[in-house]
Amino acid sequence: MTDSLFSCLIENPLQCTVVVNNVEHQVPAQLSVAGALLYLGHRQVRQHSVSGEARAPFCHMGVCFECLVTINKGQQQRACLQQVMPNMRIDTVTKELTQ
Amino acid sequence: MGTCKNELLVNLVDQQLDHYDWIIVGGGLVGASIAYGLIQKKPHLRILVLDGEDTDHRASVGNFGLIWVQGKGFDFPAYAKWSLKGADLWPNFANQLSQTSHIDIAYERRGGLEFALNQRHLKALSEEMAAMSHHTQGDFQYTVLDRNAALDMQPGLGESVAGAIYSPQDGQVNPLYLLAALHKANQLLGVKYQPRCVVKRIEVLAQGFDADGFVAKKIVLCAGLDNERLGKQLGMHLPVNPVKGQMLITQRATPGTLKYASPQMRQTGDGTIQIGGSHEHSGLDDRSSLDVMQTIAQEAVAVLPELAQLQLVRSWGALRVMSPDGAPIYQRSQNHKGAFGVCCHSGVTLAAAHAGPLSSWLLDDPNEDYKLLIEAMNNDRFTV
């Protein structure tokens, strides 16, 4: 994780606590999970399963599947289609299929 | 005169090109493979491929990408031999095509597994394989695997898998890259390609044929599901029917999740898992539907439960070009010398055979063994 390339344009946003890869953070409550990850400075949320390349949310509309994460330890899902929720556990994945 | 003719004339400087040696009607896998074979064998030939609309039903852009031998022609010896020869010709064909087109078509031949979900199914499959081996004088190789042997080859199989058939002769390819590579190679080798040109009417001339204003000495019908209609105009009976198959694509998985290709699923070079294998008779409707998608997904998960963890990213339906017995039709018009019709369901598997021995046959220059095989697959078998 590095400095974020993104900032939140909403003035005085409501804050929401999320746990990303076991670390607690405050993020604007209106953000999608993908938006929250970018806001927090994640430049990689997954790794390409064949080439190993770093990947991050791209389309933000559910098409590219570059934003897959697990939420509350469930199945992998598209981070751009979920809004953050209080105390949500978000884990980025390095392996596409957990064996 | 076809609407597309004028467009082409504007594009072409050489007036000579108005008359061709060969017109290929249809630029799917079958037409493109044949054009590639013809131009490779006779580089001076003037060949024109007339292709239809992008909205046409095109099996070549919706298929599964298997180069599959297992079970092909177990009840039709010529087709069994032809499929195996076709698969054996693939490594050289793939090599040459990739070199000519500079497109990596992701061809591999690691063998294939067909899974059986109960003992009865396994027994039926074993009998088909024995018949194929018989028809090919033992050239077709396969092993019947019980559940434990199947697990050694593909760990993680579901409880319901009773066993599998393995054949080292099956393989896979990226079918979209294959089609693109054929078209690119054809263009580089001098084949003319005219898209958006649905041929309506073919006239027989004193010496040759006129397809909506395009004239050539010889003509091959490779128009997929439109072959039946066009065949009639040249006195050929080319019975084909659409059989829909639906496909699912998962998110990318770790390479090696699926060790081998199978008729229900294969892992592509990009890591995604392609799931398919449905057969529906629904006319020209090629839409996907939830119930069939659920069924094929459930079948795949029954074979390999860990697939349930994967998200689906795409789905589609496509229409197979199916003859009454599922085997290809290679037809020479009896009334009109120089007219041919080619219909086939396994256009990926047979791409190398079409570029190779079938093209030689079209040029009247086949080796005798191939000639016998090819001519055994003409339409006489449908006339009682």
Ligand SMILES: Cc1cc2nc3c(=O)[nH]c(=O)nc-3n(C[C@H](O)[C@H](O)[C@H](O)COP(=O)(O)OP(=O)(O)OC[C@H]3O[C@@H](n4cnc5c(N)ncnc54)[C@H](O)[C@@H]3O)c2cc1C
């Ligand atoms: C779901 C599914 C899965 C499959 N899986 C496999 C597989 O794993 N392995 C395998 O070997 N095969 C497979 N196949 C079969 C394979 O895709 C076909 O055999 C092959 O694509 C047929 O090619 P074609 O060129 O005859 O037909 P098409 O791809 O249908 O091409 C016909 C072409 O002719 C054009 N055309 C039509 N009418 C006219 C006209 N009047 N004038 C000019 N042009 C015209 C069309 O625009 C089209 O481009 C599968 C097919 C389907 C549908």
Ligand code: FES
């Ligand atoms: S960013 Fe493309 S699907 Fe989520």
